[in-house]
Amino acid sequence: MTQLNIGDSRVIESREVSDGVTIRRRRESPDGKRFTTYERIEKPNLAVIKKNGSRTLFDRDKLSIAVKRSVGKFFDSEVEVEEMIDEIEDGLYALGENEITSKQIGDKVLDELALRNEVAYVRFASVYQDFKTLDDFVQILEQRKQVNQQKKAA
Secondary structure, three states: OOOOHHHHOOOEEEEEOOOOOEEEEEOEEEEOOOEEEEEEOOOOOOOEEEEOOEEEOHHHHHHHHHHHHHHHHHHOOHHHHHHHHHHHHHHHHHOOEEEEHHHHHHHHHHEEEEEOHHHHHHHHHHHOOOOHHHHHHHHHHHHHHHHHHHHHHO
Protein backbone atom coordinates (compact mmCIF):
# COMPACT_ATOMS: atom_id res chain seq x y z
CA MET A 1 0.00 0.00 0.00
CA THR A 2 1.40 3.39 -1.00
CA GLN A 3 1.48 6.12 1.61
CA LEU A 4 0.36 9.54 0.49
CA ASN A 5 1.34 12.85 1.98
CA ILE A 6 -1.94 14.68 2.55
CA GLY A 7 -0.08 18.00 2.51
CA ASP A 8 0.86 17.47 -1.15
CA SER A 9 -2.72 16.75 -2.20
CA ARG A 10 -5.38 19.19 -3.23
CA VAL A 11 -8.98 19.17 -2.07
CA ILE A 12 -11.47 18.48 -4.86
CA GLU A 13 -14.64 18.45 -2.79
CA SER A 14 -15.61 18.92 0.87
CA ARG A 15 -18.90 18.07 2.48
CA GLU A 16 -20.28 17.56 5.94
CA VAL A 17 -21.15 13.99 6.86
CA SER A 18 -24.65 13.34 8.22
CA ASP A 19 -23.38 13.19 11.83
CA GLY A 20 -22.78 16.95 11.65
CA VAL A 21 -19.30 16.83 13.16
CA THR A 22 -17.27 15.11 10.46
CA ILE A 23 -16.07 16.55 7.16
CA ARG A 24 -15.48 14.30 4.18
CA ARG A 25 -12.87 15.55 1.74
CA ARG A 26 -12.15 14.12 -1.70
CA ARG A 27 -8.50 14.76 -2.50
CA GLU A 28 -6.16 14.32 -5.42
CA SER A 29 -2.44 13.63 -5.10
CA PRO A 30 0.12 15.23 -7.46
CA ASP A 31 0.24 12.00 -9.51
CA GLY A 32 -3.55 12.11 -10.08
CA LYS A 33 -4.65 9.45 -7.58
CA ARG A 34 -7.83 10.26 -5.71
CA PHE A 35 -8.64 9.39 -2.12
CA THR A 36 -10.95 10.40 0.69
CA THR A 37 -10.16 11.73 4.16
CA TYR A 38 -12.50 12.23 7.07
CA GLU A 39 -11.80 15.03 9.51
CA ARG A 40 -13.32 15.32 12.95
CA ILE A 41 -12.75 17.90 15.66
CA GLU A 42 -10.61 16.34 18.33
CA LYS A 43 -12.03 16.76 21.79
CA PRO A 44 -9.75 17.26 24.79
CA ASN A 45 -9.03 14.31 27.05
CA LEU A 46 -11.57 13.88 29.79
CA ALA A 47 -10.57 12.02 32.95
CA VAL A 48 -13.12 9.87 34.74
CA ILE A 49 -12.86 9.55 38.51
CA LYS A 50 -14.15 6.11 39.48
CA LYS A 51 -15.90 5.19 42.73
CA ASN A 52 -12.64 3.83 44.16
CA GLY A 53 -10.87 7.14 43.44
CA SER A 54 -8.78 5.89 40.52
CA ARG A 55 -8.72 7.85 37.27
CA THR A 56 -8.99 6.72 33.70
CA LEU A 57 -9.56 8.47 30.38
CA PHE A 58 -13.13 8.78 29.16
CA ASP A 59 -13.80 6.11 26.55
CA ARG A 60 -16.84 6.65 24.34
CA ASP A 61 -16.65 3.06 23.10
CA LYS A 62 -16.75 1.71 26.65
CA LEU A 63 -19.81 3.86 27.40
CA SER A 64 -21.48 2.72 24.20
CA ILE A 65 -20.86 -0.96 24.96
CA ALA A 66 -22.20 -0.58 28.52
CA VAL A 67 -25.38 1.18 27.36
CA LYS A 68 -25.98 -1.27 24.51
CA ARG A 69 -25.44 -4.24 26.81
CA SER A 70 -27.82 -2.98 29.45
CA VAL A 71 -30.61 -1.32 27.44
CA GLY A 72 -29.85 -1.61 23.74
CA LYS A 73 -32.69 -4.03 23.08
CA PHE A 74 -35.22 -1.40 24.14
CA PHE A 75 -34.40 0.77 21.13
CA ASP A 76 -35.49 0.37 17.54
CA SER A 77 -32.07 0.77 15.95
CA GLU A 78 -28.35 1.06 16.49
CA VAL A 79 -28.60 4.62 15.15
CA GLU A 80 -30.97 5.61 17.95
CA VAL A 81 -28.54 4.28 20.56
CA GLU A 82 -25.61 6.09 18.91
CA GLU A 83 -27.60 9.35 18.89
CA MET A 84 -28.20 8.90 22.59
CA ILE A 85 -24.49 8.25 23.22
CA ASP A 86 -23.70 11.44 21.24
CA GLU A 87 -26.05 13.43 23.50
CA ILE A 88 -24.51 11.94 26.64
CA GLU A 89 -20.96 12.62 25.44
CA ASP A 90 -21.83 16.18 24.39
CA GLY A 91 -23.43 16.76 27.79
CA LEU A 92 -20.32 15.54 29.58
CA TYR A 93 -18.03 17.83 27.57
CA ALA A 94 -20.48 20.70 28.07
CA LEU A 95 -19.80 20.51 31.81
CA GLY A 96 -16.52 22.24 30.97
CA GLU A 97 -14.49 20.13 33.38
CA ASN A 98 -11.26 18.20 32.79
CA GLU A 99 -12.40 15.54 35.23
CA ILE A 100 -15.82 14.03 35.77
CA THR A 101 -17.05 11.32 38.09
CA SER A 102 -18.49 8.00 37.03
CA LYS A 103 -21.63 9.14 38.89
CA GLN A 104 -21.95 12.12 36.53
CA ILE A 105 -21.78 9.73 33.58
CA GLY A 106 -24.43 7.46 35.07
CA ASP A 107 -26.66 10.44 35.81
CA LYS A 108 -26.34 11.68 32.20
CA VAL A 109 -27.26 8.21 30.93
CA LEU A 110 -30.33 8.18 33.18
CA ASP A 111 -31.32 11.69 32.03
CA GLU A 112 -31.18 10.61 28.39
CA LEU A 113 -33.03 7.35 29.05
CA ALA A 114 -35.76 9.23 30.91
CA LEU A 115 -36.41 11.21 27.73
CA ARG A 116 -36.32 8.23 25.40
CA ASN A 117 -37.52 5.00 27.01
CA GLU A 118 -38.94 4.51 30.51
CA VAL A 119 -38.43 0.75 30.61
CA ALA A 120 -34.78 1.17 29.64
CA TYR A 121 -34.52 3.89 32.29
CA VAL A 122 -35.79 1.57 35.04
CA ARG A 123 -33.59 -1.28 33.89
CA PHE A 124 -30.45 0.88 33.81
CA ALA A 125 -31.35 2.49 37.15
CA SER A 126 -31.74 -0.93 38.76
CA VAL A 127 -28.12 -1.78 37.96
CA TYR A 128 -26.66 1.71 38.32
CA GLN A 129 -28.32 2.33 41.69
CA ASP A 130 -27.78 -1.28 42.80
CA PHE A 131 -31.38 -2.19 43.61
CA LYS A 132 -31.61 -4.87 46.29
CA THR A 133 -35.35 -5.21 46.88
CA LEU A 134 -38.69 -4.93 45.14
CA ASP A 135 -39.28 -1.75 47.14
CA ASP A 136 -36.40 -0.17 45.20
CA PHE A 137 -38.26 -0.89 41.96
CA VAL A 138 -41.57 0.35 43.37
CA GLN A 139 -39.93 3.58 44.49
CA ILE A 140 -38.44 4.37 41.08
CA LEU A 141 -41.68 3.44 39.33
CA GLU A 142 -43.55 5.86 41.61
CA GLN A 143 -41.02 8.59 40.80
CA ARG A 144 -41.49 8.01 37.06
CA LYS A 145 -45.29 8.11 37.49
CA GLN A 146 -45.02 11.48 39.24
CA VAL A 147 -42.78 12.84 36.48
CA ASN A 148 -45.27 11.68 33.84
CA GLN A 149 -48.18 13.25 35.72
CA GLN A 150 -46.29 16.54 35.97
CA LYS A 151 -45.57 16.46 32.23
CA LYS A 152 -49.23 15.85 31.45
CA ALA A 153 -50.32 18.66 33.76
CA ALA A 154 -47.90 21.13 32.16
